[in-house]
Amino acid sequence: MELLSLIRAKRRGAELPAAEIHRLVTGIVEHSVADYQLSALLMAICYEGLSYNETLELTRAFIDSGVTLDWSHLPGPIVDKHSTGGVGDKVSLMLMPWLAAAGLTVPKMSGRSLGHTGGTIDKLESIPGFDVNLSGRQMEDVIKQVGCCIVAQGANLVPADKIVYTLRDATDTVDEMGLIAASVMSKKLAAGADCIVLDVKCGSGAFFTSLARARKFADIALRLGRDLGKPIGCVISNMEQPLGRTVGNAMEVLEARAALAGESPQPDLSALCATLGGVLLVTCNRGASYQEGQARMERARESGAALERFDAWIAAQGGDYARLEAARTKAEKELRLATVPALKDGVISDMDTRRIGEVARRLGAGRLTTADRIDPWAGILCRAKIGDSVVQGEPLAVLVRGPAAPPVPGELVREYQQAVAVSSYAVELPGIVLDVMPANRGLSIIGG
């Protein structure tokens, strides 16, 4: 079937045959598919939807388009985590060494910041000396030494998705659930873990702004895991406000370590990590329930094992954490700061977290195109979050830029003020965990 026939079939609402989906993906990787036809097909898919079977075959074909990794010679269980992206999301920095401390093996690939969301690789690169580009052999050495490793995702893993994603991004065809699931899950499944936990973010700072869409994605992901032989667990977590107190690369690394050390005023961050770890432990049969796993995670943190593993891991990948701390002390005097004052007295009732993410990006913490450069010190220190009382003129947040950057424009201060709603009434504090869906059950056990 030619691509024109596939477009016609999809426009009629037909299900595309498995063989045609595989042929299409082969054509994409071989660059024999015209991008203008592919974008028309993607738009038709956004209107007609992908069935579960189409999504499954697309995921399979994506995986087959490149190399798949195999860690079976390492001591198991091999685990991985994926986040659908948020603002202030430093979970990977904390969770990976923490899981290693709890006895799991974590060979992780991460991405860079794009748009309003941050990227783990950019965060790690704010640590002087940290190497995110390890060979497979180097990864193994680090893992054998400390149990975990995080590197930048290579181009040879699911190359078809890279091409399709670039086109989707340029043609406003990103929001179809099957396309999203195939893109996310193919990369995770090709990366060779035995068990995977998904942190599905939901709220104003997330890709999924409604719980219904977050659950739908989680359901498809769990089914894909079952049909492709990998146990998957999901946590749907709250992204109605930035996670933790900081947004920005170096600041998030510092906050992540502080949280592991029990020095953070933000219990949400540790609670989310412990839940994700608990779900992962039960997913790979290390415990009877995720609550049991969660308790085991808590013990690994309280004992100091998680923090110890964090330090060992950073050092194993060449990172000099002491230099980051020293740079912070030195930089603090030279950083360009702008305090964001509250416009009135009251209680914070809402944070437009995507908008806050955009403020962080415009400060220099992220990028709009892959060519943009990152300022490791740029970002936001959130002094007040939802439920906190604020007084007119007192700081809601501090906007930060590195010493070499131009001063923070007043426009960004006003933008942050507009992103935060202050109410005269008390507000209910949102919980960080909205739902937990353990491996291959596909049933919600919290909430609806």
Added chain:
Amino acid sequence: MELLSLIRAKRRGAELPAAEIHRLVTGIVEHSVADYQLSALLMAICYEGLSYNETLELTRAFIDSGVTLDWSHLPGPIVDKHSTGGVGDKVSLMLMPWLAAAGLTVPKMSGRSLGHTGGTIDKLESIPGFDVNLSGRQMEDVIKQVGCCIVAQGANLVPADKIVYTLRDATDTVDEMGLIAASVMSKKLAAGADCIVLDVKCGSGAFFTSLARARKFADIALRLGRDLGKPIGCVISNMEQPLGRTVGNAMEVLEARAALAGESPQPDLSALCATLGGVLLVTCNRGASYQEGQARMERARESGAALERFDAWIAAQGGDYARLEAARTKAEKELRLATVPALKDGVISDMDTRRIGEVARRLGAGRLTTADRIDPWAGILCRAKIGDSVVQGEPLAVLVRGPAAPPVPGELVREYQQAVAVSSYAVELPGIVLDVMPANRGLSIIGG
């Protein structure tokens, strides 16, 4: 606004601003618009639709994308006709000299065959010596001499449509009514006529298979004519069976002249031409009603003036009609013929005219891609049409190929048989004219 923003706006169902439509079309002609973004926008338009205002601005922008012709120095009224395409549609060959005989001036541009429909230029090229590539000056000379002229449409007329149409064709985004109307009407309006009549074909061999869609198109076309200052009339005509008795290039030229000479057994063909001419006469204020214009047309044929003008016109463009006649006599002995026998006794109740058009194309009368070569003698002689009685084994049609072509494959004989339904009951004969919508009234005066 970038193209990505236009795609987003259209996906939300928003109306695209006039300035953005003009900027888009400028970008298309300057090749600064990425075709993969344009095709995604076209697909979103197919789902969301173009509003009338968007269609009007797109038509304007298309016209502005190239040259517009001006015939105002010629004696008026300057008229033009457009057909939405059919099978056996030799109307232009008859109508243009006929209109000239009725006192109108007809500088016409036509297209070539594509898919299952024929093209006037291919038909004219079957006449030895006929030149379809005249300069503007040469066109004027022919018009001054005989009152009409038909040439191949130049590339400098509405270049934006050419680019967009190629992309629509390759991405299954041809069927949105606003896109269709802007494509058709921009070309007609740029060609410089004072008044235009549209032959909107409706039925199994036409682009519009339902009367509702044909009327909708006619309504938009009439409104565009009003808003862009050109009176337009429409005739919706029956394309449930081939027009006349022949399908194919040389055969249609011969049939057209025979019909003008009153030698055709097919009154439909002349009736449709007279109606189109009548609508055009009233559209340019040459008569009180289209029926009056129709009567004037009939007189111009009965007097022999139309036939005389046909012969003078063919000669004026270098065509040697006598050689075509001679070639027919000679070729008839050498043509490759295949009779299509009726499979049973009865009355023809249905003809799948698109399928019949495809049979003609596969015989060599048309082309699938612009690279395909045409056999001027290839085509179909329809011996029986809807309402005609047939006897098992007697011919439904004769399939024809030129002397140099390979024999007609049995597959095409069977294909034709399958395209024709034979019933045991009498069937109602369809009228050739389904509706008439005179200039700028937008009201149907026949039918619904």
